[in-house]
Amino acid sequence: MAKRIGKYTIEMEKKPAIRGYAAVCGKKEAQGPLGKAFDKTFEDTTLGEASWEKAESKLQSKAVNLAIEKSGVAQGKIDFIFAGDLLNQCISSTFGLKSLNIPFLGQYGACSTMAQTLALSAIMVDSGAANNCIAVTSSHFCSAERQFRFPLEYGGQRTPTAQWTVTGSGAVVVGENAQSPQISKVTVGRIVDLGVKDANNMGAAMAPAAAATLKDFLDDTGTVPGDYDLILTGDLGEVGSKLLKELLTREGIELKDNHKDCGLMIYDQNDQDVHAGGSGCGCSAVVLCSDILNKMKNHELNNVLFMATGALMSPTSTQQGETIPAVAHLVNITSGTK
Amino acid sequence: MAKRIGKYTIEMEKKPAIRGYAAVCGKKEAQGPLGKAFDKTFEDTTLGEASWEKAESKLQSKAVNLAIEKSGVAQGKIDFIFAGDLLNQCISSTFGLKSLNIPFLGQYGACSTMAQTLALSAIMVDSGAANNCIAVTSSHFCSAERQFRFPLEYGGQRTPTAQWTVTGSGAVVVGENAQSPQISKVTVGRIVDLGVKDANNMGAAMAPAAAATLKDFLDDTGTVPGDYDLILTGDLGEVGSKLLKELLTREGIELKDNHKDCGLMIYDQNDQDVHAGGSGCGCSAVVLCSDILNKMKNHELNNVLFMATGALMSPTSTQQGETIPAVAHLVNITSGTK
Numbered sequence: 001m002a003k004r005i006g007k008y009t010i011e012m013e014k015k016p017a018i019r020g021y022a023a024v025c026g027k028k029e030a031q032g033p034l035g036k037a038f039d040k041t042f043e044d045t046t047l048g049e050a051s052w053e054k055a056e057s058k059l060q061s062k063a064v065n066l067a068i069e070k071s072g073v074a075q076g077k078i079d080f081i082f083a084g085d086l087l088n089q090c091i092s093s094t095f096g097l098k099s100l101n102i103p104f105l106g107q108y109g110a111c112s113t114m115a116q117t118l119a120l121s122a123i124m125v126d127s128g129a130a131n132n133c134i135a136v137t138s139s140h141f142c143s144a145e146r147q148f149r150f151p152l153e154y155g156g157q158r159t160p161t162a163q164w165t166v167t168g169s170g171a172v173v174v175g176e177n178a179q180s181p182q183i184s185k186v187t188v189g190r191i192v193d194l195g196v197k198d199a200n201n202m203g204a205a206m207a208p209a210a211a212a213t214l215k216d217f218l219d220d221t222g223t224v225p226g227d228y229d230l231i232l233t234g235d236l237g238e239v240g241s242k243l244l245k246e247l248l249t250r251e252g253i254e255l256k257d258n259h260k261d262c263g264l265m266i267y268d269q270n271d272q273d274v275h276a277g278g279s280g281c282g283c284s285a286v287v288l289c290s291d292i293l294n295k296m297k298n299h300e301l302n303n304v305l306f307m308a309t310g311a312l313m314s315p316t317s318t319q320q321g322e323t324i325p326a327v328a329h330l331v332n333i334t335s336g337t338k
Numbered sequence: 339m340a341k342r343i344g345k346y347t348i349e350m351e352k353k354p355a356i357r358g359y360a361a362v363c364g365k366k367e368a369q370g371p372l373g374k375a376f377d378k379t380f381e382d383t384t385l386g387e388a389s390w391e392k393a394e395s396k397l398q399s400k401a402v403n404l405a406i407e408k409s410g411v412a413q414g415k416i417d418f419i420f421a422g423d424l425l426n427q428c429i430s431s432t433f434g435l436k437s438l439n440i441p442f443l444g445q446y447g448a449c450s451t452m453a454q455t456l457a458l459s460a461i462m463v464d465s466g467a468a469n470n471c472i473a474v475t476s477s478h479f480c481s482a483e484r485q486f487r488f489p490l491e492y493g494g495q496r497t498p499t500a501q502w503t504v505t506g507s508g509a510v511v512v513g514e515n516a517q518s519p520q521i522s523k524v525t526v527g528r529i530v531d532l533g534v535k536d537a538n539n540m541g542a543a544m545a546p547a548a549a550a551t552l553k554d555f556l557d558d559t560g561t562v563p564g565d566y567d568l569i570l571t572g573d574l575g576e577v578g579s580k581l582l583k584e585l586l587t588r589e590g591i592e593l594k595d596n597h598k599d600c601g602l603m604i605y606d607q608n609d610q611d612v613h614a615g616g617s618g619c620g621c622s623a624v625v626l627c628s629d630i631l632n633k634m635k636n637h638e639l640n641n642v643l644f645m646a647t648g649a650l651m652s653p654t655s656t657q658q659g660e661t662i663p664a665v666a667h668l669v670n671i672t673s674g675t676k
Contacts, residue, residue, distance in 0.1 A: 001339045002467035004417070008441060010467045051658055079342070080526060088426040089652035090446045094529060098650075098663045103346060103526035105454060106446035106650070106665075108428045116443060120458070127465030129340035129348050147654075188418060188441035191432060312436075312444070314427035316485075320389055325436045327444075 002126050006220025008187050008213075015182035016125035018333070019132070019173045020071025023289035024062045025282075026141070026167030032267045037290035038168075039066050045142065045167055053087060056140035057096030059169035059282070060085070063289075064097060064136050071132075071173035075100070078173070079130035082117035084108050085138050085281055086165075087147060092138050102134070110310030111206075111235050112189070113137040114170060114285040115329035118306070121174040122183040122331070131176055138169035139280030148199070148315055161201040163237045163279035166266060170285025172293075181296040185221065185332035189213040191312065193325040199313060203240025203263075203276055205324035206309035210236060211247035213307060213328040218253065225255055229301045232292060234284035234308030234328075235263035237277030262287035262308075284308040296335040306331045340464050344558025346525050346551075353520035354463035356671070357470070357511045358409025361627035362400045363620075364479070364505030370605045375628035376506075377404050383480065383505055391425060394478035394507075395434030397620070398423070401507035401627075402435060402474050409470075409511035416440050416511070417468035420455035422447060423476050423619055424503075425485060430476050440472070448648030449544075449573050450527070451475040452508060452623040453667035456644070459512040460521040460669070469514055476507035477618030486537070486653055499539040501575045501617035504604060508623025510631075519634040519642075523559065523670035527551040529650065531663040537651060541578025541601075541614055543662035544647035548574060549585035551645060551666040556591065563593055567639045570630060572622035572646030572666075573601035575615030600625035600646075622646040634673040644669045 003011045022039045030041035040062060047055040060083065068075055081100065083093035084107035093106060109116035117135030124130040142152055144165040150156040174183065192212050196205040210233055218224065225231055236244055241261045248255055262284040263277030288306055295301040309328040318324075341349045360377045368379035378400060385393040398421065406413055419438065421431035422445035431444060447454035455473030462468040480490055482503040488494040512521065530550050534543040548571055556562065563569055574582055579599045586593055600622040601615035626644055633639040647666040656662075 002465050004467070004469075053654060053658065084446060086427075087652065088654060089424075089448065089650065091650070091652045091655050094650040094663050095655065095660065098529040098531050101528050104529050104665055105458070105526060106422075108422060108444035108446045110427065120443070123462065123465060123467050127340050127461060127467065129342070129461050129465065131342075188443060190439050191436040191442050193436050312427065312429070312432040314425065314429045316391060316426060317429050317433065320391065322433065325432050327442055 002123055008216040009220035010186045012122055012126040012184055014126050014176055015184055016122045016174050017177040017179045018181050019073055019175045019177055020067045021172045021289040021293050022063050022066035022070055023170045023286035024059050024168060025286055029166060029168055029266060032272060034266055034291050037294060052140055052143035053091060056092040056138050056143050060092055060096035060136055060138045063169035063171040064134055067171035067173050073132050073173055073175060078102050078132045078134055080105055080124060081134040082107050082120050083136045084113040086144055110312055111279060111281050112308040112310030112327050112329050113281045114288060115306060115308035115331050118172060118331045119186040119188060119329055122186055125174055125176055133174050134171060135174060136171035137281040137285045139165050139282035141165045141167045144280060158275055159200045161239050161276050163202060163263060163276050164274035165280035166278045166283040168282035168286040170289035172289060181333050181335040183331055184334045187213055187217040187330040189328040191325045191327050193323050195323045197323050199318045201239060202279060202311045203237040204243055205311050206326040207236055207240040207243035207247060209326035209328040210244050210307060210309050213330050215251055217330050228258060228305050229303050231259045231305045233261045235279040236261050236309060237263040239276050299335055302335045304333045306333055340461055346554040347558035348524045350460055350464040350522055352464050352514055353522055354460045354512050355515040355517045356519050357411055357513045357515055358405045359510045359627040359631050360401050360404035360408055361508045361624035362397055362506060363624055367504060367506050367604060370610060372604055372629050375632060390478055390481035391429060394430040394476050394481050397507035398430055398434035398474055398476045401509040402472055405509035405511050411470050411511055411513060416470045416472055418443055418462060419472040420445050420458050421474045422451040424482055448650055449617060449619050450646040450648030450665050450667050451619045452626060453644060453646035453669050456510060456669045457524040457526060457667055460524060463512055463514055471512050472509060473512060474509035475619040475623045477503050477620035479503045479505045482618060496613055497538045499577050499614050501540060501601060501614045502612035503618035504616045504621040506620035506624040508627035510627060519671050519673040521669055522672045525551055525555040525668040527666040529663045529665050531661050533661045535661050537656045539577060540617060540649045541575040542581055543649050544664040545574055545578040545581035545585060547664035547666040548582050548645055548647045551668050553589055555668050566596060566641050566643050568642045569597045570642060570644050571599045573617040574599050574647060575601040577614050637673055640673045642671045644671055
């Protein structure tokens with residue numbers, strides 16, 4: 001059963017395995033550097049649906065069904081689904097997954113959702129409360145722009161610090177199994193709010209949360225960044241990644257070349273005009289569920305810290321002049337010897 | 339550690355205890371039949387804040403702080419907080435709880451949130467992943483009306499099936515301890531959608547989910563409704579409660595006088611003009627965290643099924659002509675011998 005180590009970290013006893021995973025994306029993501037690693041991409045970002053919200057729901061159901069198929073686990077053997085997204089009342093998840101008939105626990109962690117759902121899935125499996133769980137999230141550029149910023153038709157100009165919401169969904173089947181990769185530790189983040197108010201600069205708002213959670217994990221485990229093959233942040237983008245390094249340096253922690261950010265991996269920063277990088281719940285989800293987990297299966301990577309960050313504001317709180325609280329959750333994924 | 343019984347139910351081994359709880363409410367709730375049972379009520383529903391959203395955040399922070407105080411558990415000994423609410427991106431929870439510095443896991447289960455957060459808190463404690471957790475949720479009539487229906491100033495007329503969103507927050511500290519009441523079993527619901535589209539008739543949309551989860555639990559445990567002192571639904575109201583009984587009768591399950599609905603307990607149905615009853619995440623939360631848990635502590639009630647239901651639509655999905663998916667989660671709370 002799960003064991004607490006240090007103040008904030010939980011160590012899994014049974015090392016719940018990642019039994020299957022899948023990433024599905026839109027056209028822009030297909031054209032990016034990871035395009036070939038995705039399980040499925042759609043040329044038409046409506047996915048043939050009548051609304052962007054329905055298109056996003058379809059991304060989730062496709063990702064979940066593919067992950068289940070690839071895991072070889074029968075759908076009836078999945079005990080819980082942990083799902084969430086950015087849309088008001090998480091409708092991409094509820095509408096996308098309602099037909100699955102699997103006990104449903106809706107999550108809200110903004111862009112930290114992939115780490116949050118993975119962490120809870122792992123704990124449920126480790127505790128014996130579940131044999132298999134699904135962790136899933138999504139985002140869609142068009143549904144997010146309409147809800148958080150401007151209608152697409154308005155053609156608003158984006159600021160240099162703005163990030164581009166990924167159209168995609170990633171899903172993971174976590175279960176008790178000897179196979180690897182496995183989830184070995186989890187650190188759940190505290191909300192951090194250093195007073196950033198610019199909703200077009202999420203990286204700056206989220207970097208302090210990432211720094212706090214990484215420090216918690218390193219303190220709890222007595223390890224240093226160099227002990228890991230990869231420290232993968234969710235969607236800090238250019239601005240947030242730079243700030244993360246600065247904040248950690250002040251704490252005496254040096255991030256070297258083993259730090260990567262999903263927001264800077266998914267698009268071509270020179271050619272795809274995404275400004276400060278990719279973002280959205282789907283960003284870290286699809287990068288993890290393609291390139292990263294593929295490399296862990298091949299043992300190109302064996303010890304990864306996956307840390308997704310979420311900005312917990314809403315358009316209402318922003319309009320009311322509030323700051324942007326943020327959170328980061330960390331999942332340590334390991335891959336045994338070949 | 340947690341043990342699965344039947345297909346959908348989890349039995350706690352350590353029987354996590356409810357170590358402290360608190361309910362705070364607004365003026366209308368103070369004037370209702372349970373008014374005297376709440377820990378704190380506010381004459382001014384703004385709670386002195388500049389917006390309804392901030393007022394709702396304050397309800398949550400008040401409820402959490404009171405529950406911690408009553409539990410006698412030091413704040414630093416609380417490992418996780420499971421919190422959620424109805425507002426877009428769950429801002430009542432994030433803004434209300436950000437200063438607590440406790441690892442935060444945002445939940446979205448609409449009005450099922452109190453049962454969802456309690457269930458996850460119990461599993462975390464039972465698994466050893468946490469020593470103490472907080473489960474909390476809230477709603478506010480004014481923030482909900484503005485977001486889901488009409489601005490208050492518009493003075494729209496409510497339909498007879500409409501329910502009145504409770505202004506209130508309930509919080510529970512769940513921890514490993516020999517005291518009672520304790521959480522003994524949990525059933526996580528599947529999403530049920532029978533095609534109801536009327537967002538002013540949530541009771542009808544949610545009743546099928548309640549029926550499904552209760553049937554799952556009774557099947558898994560081999561028990562009948564008469565085995566429990568009280569079967570407490572969240573906020574089905576008049577319409578939904580009637581439908582729940584009809585749906586269960588078709589399954590050969592008879593609910594008798596031991597069924598109550600929080601939405602029909604919190605207001606005076608004759609004098610307070612709330613139409614079909616109370617609703618909102620706060621409804622079941624404050625009824626549980628006052629009258630019900632008080633009676634469990636006194637052993638007036640010893641074996642209770644607390645089942646909160648959530649309608650998982652959003653204004654966007656409703657405007658797009660979608661149906662209302664719903665979910666119900668069940669928590670079996672027991673109180674040992676005196």
